[in-house]
Amino acid sequence: MTTPVYLDYAATTPVDPRVAEAMARHLTLDGIFANPASRSHMLGWQAEQAVESARRQVADPIGADPREIVWTSGATEADNLALTGLLRANRARGRHLVTSLIEHKAVVDTAKALETEGFEVTWLAPGRDGRVTPDQLREALRPDTVLVSLMAVNNELGSIHDLASLAEVAHAGGALFHVDAAQAVGRLPLDVERLGIDLMSLSGHKAYGPKGVGALYVRRHPDIRLEALIHGGGHERGMRSGTLPTHQIVGMGEAFALAAAEGEADQTRIAALRDRLLAGLDGLGGIHRNTDTAVSVPNILNLAFEGVDGESLLMALRDIALSTGSACNSASVEPSYVLKGIGLPRTLALASLRFSFGRFTTEADIDRAITALRHALDGLRRQAI
Structure with missing residues (x-):
């Protein structure tokens, strides 16, 4: 056949064999398999060290501090945490979100769900090239705009947003700027400081890593408050509870390191x-x-x-x-x-x-x-x- x-x-991308090899070393009894939150023995410390090493591998290519990387189950959860977590935590400041009609469903459906909670969403219509212009964004901003969410690369068209210009407009209007970068890692230079990004969703399986793991970059200075969506243990600086999947995180870290190099x-x-x-x-x-x-x-x-x-x-x-x-x-x-x-x-x-x-x-x-x-x-x- x-x-x-x-x-x-x-x-989805196939897992790079080099990534699969790194993951395999973190699954079985003869490898580093323990719970990274088990700090009472050496095996737990080794797993924690593997997780923190991967956190740096994810942070370095995007110019972030490793402490700004929050592990999630994928970019979909990262999008949900960015939008819902931020708007709920900052509802006293404002209830307005700006996004576009052609974002990934993880953003579109989350924004629609927020509308049912009393938040307001402005849906921008991109041009034929699949991009929202800074002028469009400027016109959509309001005094109560809390967040702007626009993707780096559209998953159906491949169109690239001018992130630096859009971030500048958002910040000038007093809003934070979130970017879904699931399709961008290894395809675009992504420096969160240079681009002015406050929150950024990342995916493992779009960059030759495993499915079921992702991350949300959350800027620490100034401190950004998010309301947790998953409770139980206070992991990830209280933003995302749950036992960390060491082998998947190691895989995502290795995939991002390869993306940066190649x-x-x-x-x-x-x-x-x-x-x-x-x-x-x-x-x-x-x-x-x-x-x-x-x-x-x-x-x-x-x-x-x-x-x-x-x-x-x-x-x-x-x-x-x-x-x-x-x-x-x-x-x-x-x-x-x-x-x-x-x-x-x-x-x-x-x-x-x-x-x-x-x-x-x-x-x-x-x-x-x-x-x-x-x-x-x-x-x-x-x-x-």
């Missing part, structure tokens, strides 16, 4: 792979780039294919692992809310696929994808005539 070509790195070279190679795909599809006609490649990371490419349905195209590409943003239910098929959010016509939004490349993507993978796409498109378009 032919192994499928994996072009869905934005959904990310730039990875992206240069991946940009060439993206361009190879685009060149291979050139001449087919009816292909629209939803991704503005001038302002996006090279590993995410969203394309619309005229004359075909995205779900049908996906089914025809059985040996290519891709994704479509469409949400299916028994009543209807709805296009991706992200593509709708940038104003893409419904027909094109329903005909769109996301290609995402990574560390282990090869030229041979791209060539297989081009051949499969050409064959599938020709067949589907002939059926439509």
Whole structure:
């Protein structure tokens, strides 16, 4: 059986073998497996040391103090803690949040939940390039705005926000600035001090680490207060209780260290792979780039294919692992809310696929994808005539 070509790195990355090896040393009796909160014996101290070493590995690439890293179960929990934890803790100061229509669901759904608690949310509509401008943000700020939450890299489009300019506007308006950076680690330089970021959500499995672990960067100066969402033991400076998964944390730390060392070279190679795909599809006609490649990371490419349905195209590409943003239910098929959010016509939004490349993507993978796409498109378009 032919192994499928994996072009869905934005959904999850495979764990780097070097990361898996580091994790394996923290699982079994002959390794460092103890509870890091068990400070009454040497095995617990060793586990705590492993956790703190990983905390530094996560902090260093983003220019943070290790004490500013709060472990979570993933970027989704980190987003929830950043938005809900901050707004609840600061409700006396204000009840207004600013975000965009095309944020990850972990932000969108959290913001909607906050609206049911009496908080107010301003939903910014990005441009066709998938970006919110500083002027848009400036107009949305109010005296009671507590937080602005905008992602570093959009997970469907790959578009990159101008974080430094947006942070400057938010701070000038008296608001704190949160960034979901799940798709950005190893793909963009992320210096929280230079960029002016107050809170930042991070993911292990988007950076060749394991699933089930993430972190929230929380600036210490000035001190930012968050109301805990998970109680029981007061771990992580009282912000997130729960026994720390040593092996997953070690994996995330190793993954971030590798991203810092190899990310730039990875992206240069991946940009060439993206361009190879685009060149291979050139001449087919009816292909629209939803991704503005001038302002996006090279590993995410969203394309619309005229004359075909995205779900049908996906089914025809059985040996290519891709994704479509469409949400299916028994009543209807709805296009991706992200593509709708940038104003893409419904027909094109329903005909769109996301290609995402990574560390282990090869030229041979791209060539297989081009051949499969050409064959599938020709067949589907002939059926439509």
